[in-house]
Structures are given as structure tokens and as C-alpha cells.
Amino acid sequence: QDDVRSIVGMVDAWRGGADIVYGVRRERTTDTFFKKNTAQAFYKLMNALGGDIVYNHADFRLMSRRTLQALMAYPERNLFLRGMVSALGYPSARVYYDRKERMAGESKYPFSKMLSFALDGITSFSVRPLRYISMLGLLFILISLVAIAYGIVVYVEGNTIPGWTSLLVSVWFIGGTILMALGIIGEYVGKIYKEVKRRPRYFVEQTTGMQEPHD
CATH class of the missing domain: 1.20.58 (Methane Monooxygenase Hydroxylase; Chain G, domain 1)
Incomplete structure (x- = not known):
């Protein structure tokens, strides 16, 4: 679903000095009304609780070698990568793209998993x-x-x-x-x-x- 053509823009941003390049969706037209609004509520809640995560970014990103080495220095086992990558603090950039509709299969994130993911994110990055x-x-x-x-x-x-x-x-x-x-x-x-x-x-x-x- 993620546009592989945006990788070219990610590499250009990396060559321009960004150690982390986030692939960010321009909009969520392919999502259902429920998933779109719950996702937006999750991002707003995380940022309100102190978790500096990128809005409409999932796990589609480019990272330099030194950011990967820095990420490996985190010894914890409960890995909330969206928050951990942002917390590294290295120069970053964003590349916006349009996400395509799912061609086959079903989402691996039903409501129960989305709720569990949100709780993991909140408890991993905020007291x-x-x-x-x-x-x-x-x-x-x-x-x-x-x-x-x-x-x-x-x-x-x-x-x-x-x-x-x-x-x-x-x-x-x-x-x-x-x-x-x-x-x-x-x-x-x-x-x-x-x-x-x-x-x-x-x-x-x-x-x-x-x-x-x-x-």
C-alpha cells in the first residue's frame, strides 16, 4: 500500500542531511470513517501526553546507519517504534505520499489490536x-x-x-x-x-x- 516511488524522495532527503525520513500519508481517504477518526484521536492523545510522534506516519521510513545504532542502544523490550524513533533527536524530514487501497487480504489491525497498540504507546512513553x-x-x-x-x-x-x-x-x-x-x-x-x-x-x-x- 505504501508508494515505493516515494523512496526516491526519501533518499534525496537523506542526502540533504536528514538522518530520519518519515513517509507521511497526505490523507486517509482509503480508511473507513471509524478507523480514520480513531487514528486521528490516537495521534492527538499521544502528543497531548508527551509522546512526540509524527501525525499520519506509520512505519514507512528511512533511517541512517547511526540512527539505527542509536536505536539499538535502547535496551527495553516493549518497543513502540513510532515514539522511539522520534525520541532519537537526529535531523529529520518528511516525504508525503498517497497510500493506495488494499488489493487483497484484510487489515491486521482490528479494533482490539488498535486499542492494545494505543495503550502500549501511551504506557511506553508517558507517565x-x-x-x-x-x-x-x-x-x-x-x-x-x-x-x-x-x-x-x-x-x-x-x-x-x-x-x-x-x-x-x-x-x-x-x-x-x-x-x-x-x-x-x-x-x-x-x-x-x-x-x-x-x-x-x-x-x-x-x-x-x-x-x-x-x-
Whole structure:
């Protein structure tokens, strides 16, 4: 389905100094309405969560030798290549092409696999969902404080049902406290997660002024 003629443009971009050349679809006219919109939602969600992936790019790309060697320096086993290649940081370019309709067979990515792929991508490149738990817990605590103030007002006015205020406040406050505690634990888990991956912190693109060591 990918246009092999666009490889010529990829090679030209590589000769022009790009170490990574992404093959990017101009549009998704060959996809169904459901697949088109779920794919767009996936790209937007990944970028919102901190995963710098190229929109409408799958796995059709050209990579130089040094980018492949850099990619091999990643020791992890859960390989989300679309995010990992972008994270290498080498000069890149894009070549746009039109993807043809499938001539035979069926897509190997039904909804279940697409969902699994999206979860792998999110969990491989972002700890923000753990951070959102803390934010949600803080929101619940703020709501409980508002509920406390509201409960005091209606209690003074004598418009309360016995036990209603204490139940409302306790549910919101305890729930928010639990979520905050989970979020704090999640922050530590996220740091452990990043350390376990042992990804290289940087790659040297080029060196200048190097001298040969003396005997």
C-alpha cells in the first residue's frame, strides 16, 4: 500500500542531511470513517501526553546507519517504534505520499489490536496518566471543601437531612485523599519506570576538534 516511488524522495532527503525520513500519508481517504477518526484521536492523545510522534506516519521510513545504532542502544523490550524513533533527536524530514487501497487480504489491525497498540504507546512513553490521578484527587478534595462550606450553610439554615452532610463530605474528601495518595505513589512508580528503561540520555551527533591520544 505504501508508494515505493516515494523512496526516491526519501533518499534525496537523506542526502540533504536528514538522518530520519518519515513517509507521511497526505490523507486517509482509503480508511473507513471509524478507523480514520480513531487514528486521528490516537495521534492527538499521544502528543497531548508527551509522546512526540509524527501525525499520519506509520512505519514507512528511512533511517541512517547511526540512527539505527542509536536505536539499538535502547535496551527495553516493549518497543513502540513510532515514539522511539522520534525520541532519537537526529535531523529529520518528511516525504508525503498517497497510500493506495488494499488489493487483497484484510487489515491486521482490528479494533482490539488498535486499542492494545494505543495503550502500549501511551504506557511506553508517558507517565502523565499517573500525574492526572494526583490532579483528580486534588479536584475531589477541593470539591469536598466546597461541600463542607455548603453543608455548614444549610445546617445553620436548618435545611439538612440528618447524616446527609457528613456522608457527602466524607465520601468526597476520603475519595480525594485516596486518589492523592495514589498519585503520589504513582510519581515514585513513574520515576522507577523511567530508571528501569535505562534509555540513553543523549546521542552525540558529531564531534569537532578531537585529537589523537598520545602514547
